Each structure stands twice: as structure tokens, then as C-alpha cells.
Amino acid sequence: MNYQRFFEEAIDQLHAERRYRVFADLERIAGKFPRAIWRSNGRAEEITVWCSNDYLGMGQHPDVIAAFQKAAGKMGSGAGGTRNISGTSNPLVALELELADLHDKEAALVFTSGFVSNEASISTIAKLLPNCLVLSDELNHASMIEGVRRSGAEKKIFRHNDVAHLESLLQAAGRERAKLIVFESVYSMDGDIAPIKQIVDLAERYNAMTYIDEVHAVGMYGPRGGGITEREGLADRIDIIEGTLAKAFGTLGGYITGTSAVIDAVRSYAPGFIFTTALPPAIAAAATTSIRHLKRSQAERDAQSRQATRTKQVLAAAGLPVMESATHIVPVLVGDPELCKMASDRLLGVHGIYIQPINYPTVPRGTERLRITPTPFHSDALIAALQDALVETWDALGIPYGSAGRPSVTKSDRIIPLLVPKSGG
Numbered sequence: 001m002n003y004q005r006f007f008e009e010a011i012d013q014l015h016a017e018r019r020y021r022v023f024a025d026l027e028r029i030a031g032k033f034p035r036a037i038w039r040s041n042g043r044a045e046e047i048t049v050w051c052s053n054d055y056l057g058m059g060q061h062p063d064v065i066a067a068f069q070k071a072a073g074k075m076g077s078g079a080g081g082t083r084n085i086s087g088t089s090n091p092l093v094a095l096e097l098e099l100a101d102l103h104d105k106e107a108a109l110v111f112t113s114g115f116v117s118n119e120a121s122i123s124t125i126a127k128l129l130p131n132c133l134v135l136s137d138e139l140n141h142a143s144m145i146e147g148v149r150r151s152g153a154e155k156k157i158f159r160h161n162d163v164a165h166l167e168s169l170l171q172a173a174g175r176e177r178a179k180l181i182v183f184e185s186v187y188s189m190d191g192d193i194a195p196i197k198q199i200v201d202l203a204e205r206y207n208a209m210t211y212i213d214e215v216h217a218v219g220m221y222g223p224r225g226g227g228i229t230e231r232e233g234l235a236d237r238i239d240i241i242e243g244t245l246a247k248a249f250g251t252l253g254g255y256i257t258g259t260s261a262v263i264d265a266v267r268s269y270a271p272g273f274i275f276t277t278a279l280p281p282a283i284a285a286a287a288t289t290s291i292r293h294l295k296r297s298q299a300e301r302d303a304q305s306r307q308a309t310r311t312k313q314v315l316a317a318a319g320l321p322v323m324e325s326a327t328h329i330v331p332v333l334v335g336d337p338e339l340c341k342m343a344s345d346r347l348l349g350v351h352g353i354y355i356q357p358i359n360y361p362t363v364p365r366g367t368e369r370l371r372i373t374p375t376p377f378h379s380d381a382l383i384a385a386l387q388d389a390l391v392e393t394w395d396a397l398g399i400p401y402g403s404a405g406r407p408s409v410t411k412s413d414r415i416i417p418l419l420v421p422k423s424g425g
Contacts, residue, residue, distance in 0.1 A: 017337070017360075018337035018338045018341065018359070019337055019359045019360055019361075024038060024040075024348065024354060024356075025039040025040065026038055026039075026047075026049065026354065027039070028049070028059070028060075029046075030059075030060045030065065031060060033049075033052075033054070033057045033059070033060045033375070033377050034048055034049045034050070034052060034057075034375060034377055034378060034382075035047070035048060035049075036048075036049050036354070038348065038352075038354065046352070047348065047352040047353065047354050048352060048353050048354065048378075048382060048386075049354045050353055050354060050372050050373070050374075050378070050386060051354065051355045051356050051370075051371055051372065051373055052373060052375065053216075053246065053247040053373065054247065054248075054250050054375070055219070055220060055247055055248045055304060055328060055373060055375055056219060056220070056248050056250070056294070056300040056301070056304055056375060056376060057250070057300070057375050057376060057377045058219070058248065058249055058251075058290045058293070058300070059250030059251070060250070061250065061290065063289050063293060064250060064251070064286045064289050064290045064293070065286070066289075067285045067286045067288070067289035068251075068282045068283070068285060068286035069282075070285070071091055071281050071282040071284070071285035071286070072280075072281075075089060075091075075281040075282070076281075077280060077282065078277075078280055079092075079277055079278035079279060079281065080278075081277060081278065082274065082275060082276060082277055082278060083267075083273070083274075084274060087277060087278025087279075088278065089278070089280075089281035089284065090281070091281040091282075091284035091285040092110060092278060092279060092281065092284040094284070094285075094288055095108075095110055095279075095284040095285075095287055095288045095291075096108040096109065096110055098288050098291050098292065099243070099255050099257055099291070100257055102218075102224065102225070102226050102257075102291060102295065103226055103227075103229070103230070103235050103241045103243075103257040104226075104235055104236060105235075105241065105257035105258055105259070106258070106259050106263070107257065107258065107259070107260045107264070108255055108256065108257040108263065109121075109255060109256050109257075109263050109266055109267055109273065110245075110253055110254070110255045110279055110284070111253060111254045111255060111256075111272070111276070111279075112252075112253060112276055112277070112278075112279055113244075113246070113252070113253060113254050114143065114213075114215050114242070114243075114244035114246060114253075115142075115143040115146075115254070116143075116254060116272050116273075116276065117143075117242055117244075117254030117255055117256055118141065118143035118144045118146075118147050118213060118242060118254070119143050119144075119146045119147040119150065119272055120147070120266065120270040120271070120273050121147065121211070121240065121242065121256045121266050121270065122134075122144060122147025122148055122151060122180075122182055122211060123146075123147045123148070123149075123150035123151040123272075124151075124265070124266050124269050124270040125151075125180060125209075125211065125240070125262065125265075125266065126147075126148065126152075126153040126180050127151045127152060127153065127269075128265055128269065129153075129178040129180065129209075130178055131154075131177060131178060132151070132153040132154075132178040132179070132180055133153065133154050133155070133156065133173050133177055133178065133180070134148050134151065134153050134154070134156070134179075134180050134182060135155075135156050135157075135158055135166060135169055135170070135179060135180070135181045135182070135208070136148050136155055136156070136157055136181075136182045136183070137157075137158060137160055137161070137182070137183040137184065137194070138157045138158065138159055138160050139160045139184075139187050139190075140182060140183065140184060140213070141184065141188075141213060141215075144182055144184075147182075148182065153180075156169045156173075160187075161192065163195055163198040163199060163202060166199065166202060167202050167206075170202055170205075170206035170208060171206070173206070175206055175207045176207075178209075179203075179206065179207070179208035179209065180208065180209045180211060181199060181202075181203055181208050181209070181210050182211045182212075182213075183199060183210075183211075183212060183213070184212065184213040184214075184215075184216075185212055185213065185214045185216070185217045185227055185228035185229060186214075186216040186217045186220075186228060186327050186329070188215075188216045188329060188371075189331065189358060189362065189363050189369075189371065190323065190325065190329075190331060191323075191324075191325030191326060191327040191328070191329030191330070191331060192326055193228060193326050193327060194212075194228075196212070196228060196229060196232060196234050196238075197232065197234060200234055200237045200238065209239045209240070210237075210238050210239045210240070211238075211239065211240040211242065212229060212238050212240070212241055212242065213242050213243075214227035214228065214229060214241055214242065214243045215242070215243055215244040215247060215254070216247060216327070216329070217229075217243075217327075218243040218244065218247075218248060218249070219247070219248025219249050219290075219291075219294050219301075220248050220301060220304070220327075220328060221301070223298070224294070224295040225248070225291070225294040225295060225301070227241070227243065229241060239258055239259075239262070240256055240257070240262060241256070241257045241258070242254065242255065242256045242257075243255055243256075243257075245283075245287040245290075248294070249287055249290040249291055249294070250286075250290055251283050251286045251287040251290060252279070252283050252287075253279050253283065253284075253287060299376075300376055303376035304328060304375055304376045305328065307374040307375065307376060307379075307383070308327075308328040308330060308374045310374075310383055311330050311372065311374045311378070311383050311386070312325070312330055314383050314384070314386075314387050315330070315332065315372075315386075315387055315390065316402070318390070318391050319401040319402050320332055320387075320390055320391070320394065320401060320402060321400070321401060321402040322402070328373065328374070329371065329372075329373060330371075330372040330373070330374065331358075331369045331370070331371050331372070332369055332370045332371075332372060332390070333368075333369050334357075334368045334369055334370060334399055335366055335367065335368055335369075335400070336366075336368055336399075337357075337359045337360065337365075337368050339368075339397055339399055340358070340359055340368040340369065340370065341357045341359070342397055343357070343370060343393050343394075343397060343399060344356060344357040344370065346396065346397065347370075347389055347390070347393055350389075350392075350393075351385075351388075351389035351392070351393070353385070353386060353389050355370045355371070355372060356371070357369075357370065358370065358371045372386075
């Protein structure tokens with residue numbers, strides 16, 4: 001049997017569907033974010049990254065880097081083992097205390113990634129609840145879907161952010177059955193926000209537990225960066241808040257927070273936690289420093305919000321199909337997988353702008369898009385250069401503009417002057 005043929009055919013299928021993924025070889029430049037070195041075909045070129053999840057640029061913050069370097073110098077590069085064996089370092093203990101405080105919960109548990117924290121926690125919690133019914137938003141992240149699947153519990157999918165549909169499922173289940181509602185606060189591909197209060201109201205009315213994924217909101221929203229639940233004063237009504245250290249906090253890892261009993265149960269029963277090497281102490285120390293800074297400082301959130309709003313306004317003014325978003329995420333609709341990939345390639349090769357194409361299965365077919373994430377370090381000049389580059393790319397590839405079409409404006413009419421050098425900002 002030719003085993004290799006099956007793998008080759010699987011890859012061929014991705015090419016045929018125009019959804020084969022290519023990774024750009026990028027080297028971020030600390031102190032110059034969002035600038036990076038792009039290496040391709042023996043060449044190295046400085047480009048601008050417009051799709052990083054390092055939303056606040058904390059990955060280059062001097063205090064965060066210093067904390068990482070100090071801890072690595074004292075304790076080395078690795079954790080030394082699983083938490084069970086030798087990996088529970090003091091910086092990791094301090095990080096969990098900081099996270100519990102961030103969400104005003106009794107305890108926290110750190111994992112090596114947000115994917116692992118969702119998969120391990122949801123599967124364990126649902127498995128420990130007798131005859132549990134999991135109610136999951138249809139647009140939940142793949143990590144949450146995998147957690148539900150691995151739990152072995154019965155599941156019901158409710159239509160995205162549809163509280164009426166959720167209530168009908170809760171009613172059918174009855175008050176006495178164990179129920180776990182799993183959903184996100186910010187959905188990262190569309191940039192919309194869940195109706196958290198309505199979901200929590202239903203959970204309390206029908207006696208269900210709630211598990212919310214705040215990975216795209218922690219650090220970004222709330223007076224201390226506790227996420228949408230903190231901003232809306234709902235954190236105390238959510239049973240489990242899950243988050244990440246790898247986006248707004250600029251480091252690596254995932255976590256859950258909740259009551260001591262829930263956290264201890266996951267710690268004691270989840271294979272994804274028990275059998276995984278712990279987060280290195282240097283990363284834990286860097287993450288703690290980042291969290292502490294963002295608890296005190298609103299400057300990064302204010303600057304990011306300002307630049308995200310400006311980016312939406314500028315691109316919409318140029319007639320580009322900016323999809324509606326209530327958050328910092330700026331999706332621009334392409335609607336075709338091949339064109340989406342071509343647009344990404346052209347932006348990088350011609351304009352020195354990196355925006356990874358978002359195609360199926362990450363988003364539904366026909367909604368392929370470029371997902372733009374402005375940060376405090378994307379200056380007005382960089383936004384102007386982005387507008388210029390997108391307009392040229394849309395024209396060159398014949399991608400449809402927004403419903404109103406491209407405005408017939410002259411250079412002097414534009415919201416921002418277009419005479420900006422490629423490396424502007």
C-alpha cells in the first residue's frame with residue numbers, strides 16, 4: 001500500500017478548494033512593532049503586520065521583556081516537567097493569583113495554550129457533571145467544540161447569539177438536569193459581542209452553569225482589562241471565565257478562573273493539564289508583569305480603540321467592504337477564497353503589508369475576508385498606507401467594493417492624504 005498517496009491527496013484537496021495555507025516567515029522587531037522582517041526566496045524585507053493578535057503591543061513592552069529575561073536568567077528556559085512532577089514554579093503560582101484577582105474569582109489554573117485550556121476544561125467539567133447537557137453557540141471556537149466533543153456529553157447547538165433559541169433548549173432540558181452553557185464574549189472573525197447579560201439571566205432562571213471564553217477581550221476591555229464581563233459588571237455571575245495570555249497580554253498560555261472547587265477538579269482530572277509540561281517560569285513572570293501593567297494603565301486600551309475606530313472610518317470612506325464590528329477587530333469582506341489569497345499575496349509582495357487571508361473552514365464559504373487588527377502602534381500614517389494599498393489591490397484584482405461602491409473622490413478629498421511612504425509610521 002502506498003501510504004504517502006493518502007496524505008498527498010489530502011493536501012491536493014486543500015489546493016483544489018483554494019484553502020491551502022502558507023505561512024509567512026516573519027521576524028518581529030522589538031521596539032518597532034508592528035514592523036517585522038519578512039524572509040522569502042533568500043530576501044529579507046521590512047514590512048508592516050496588520051493581523052497580529054498582540055493587540056496592545058505588550059509583547060514588546062520593556063517591563064515585560066525585562067521580567068522574562070530576569071526570570072530566565074535565574075531559573076533557566078524550561079519548566080522542568082509537568083505541574084505534578086517539578087513544573088510548579090513560583091512565577092506560575094504568582095500568575096494564577098494575579099489571574100484570579102483579575103476576574104475576582106477564588107482561583108485560577110494556567111495551561112500551555114488557550115486551545116488546551118478550553119479543550120481540557122470544558123471536557124472535564126461536562127464529564128464530571130452527571131448527565132450533563134452542553135449548550136454551545138454555533139460559532140464557538142474549534143477548541144471549545146473539541147472540548148464539548150471529548151466530554152462525551154449530549155450537546156445542543158444554539159444559533160449564534162440567539163437567546164430565544166437558547167431558552168427553548170433550556171426549557172426542553174428542564175431545571176433539574178445538569179446544563180453547561182459555553183460561549184464567547186468576543187467572536188474573533190466577525191468582531192461581534194455575545195448578549196452576556198441575557199445568557200446569564202437564562203442560566204440563572206433555568207439552573208445552568210456558564211462558561212465564557214474571553215480570549216479576545218481580556219486586557220482589552222474593562223477598567224482593569226478583565227474583559228467584556230468586567231466592563232458590563234457581570235464577572236461575578238459567570239461560573240468559569242477562560243482567557244489567554246497570548247493576545248492582549250503579549251506572551252503565551254491559556255487559563256480558567258472560577259470557584260476553588262471547580263478549579264481544583266479540573267486540576268485533578270483533566271488529562272490536558274495533568275500530562276502537559278508546565279509553562280516556563282520566564283513566560284509566567286512576563287505574563288504577570290503584563291497583567292499588572294494593564295490593570296493600572298488605560299493608555300494602551302484608549303490608543304488601541306482610537307486607532308481601530310479610525311481604521312474602520314478610513315477604509316469605509318474608501319468604499320471598501322468593512323464588515324460591521326462592535327470591537328477592535330476590522331474584517332474586510334472579499335467573498336472568494338482565491339481572491340482572498342491573491343489579495344493577501346499582493347498586499348505583502350507589492351505593498352509590504354501582511355494580512356493573512358481568512359478562508360473556510362475558519363469562516364463560512366462566501367464570507368472569506370481579510371481580518372485587520374489595529375494596535376496603538378498603527379499610526380495614522382500607517383492607516384493611510386493601508387487604505388492606499390487595499391484600494392490598489394481591490395482595483396488590480398477586481399474585488400467588489402461595498403454595497404455603495406467605491407466613492408468617486410480625488411486624492412484631496414480623501415479622509416487621509418495618500419502620499420505616505422511604504423514604510424511610513
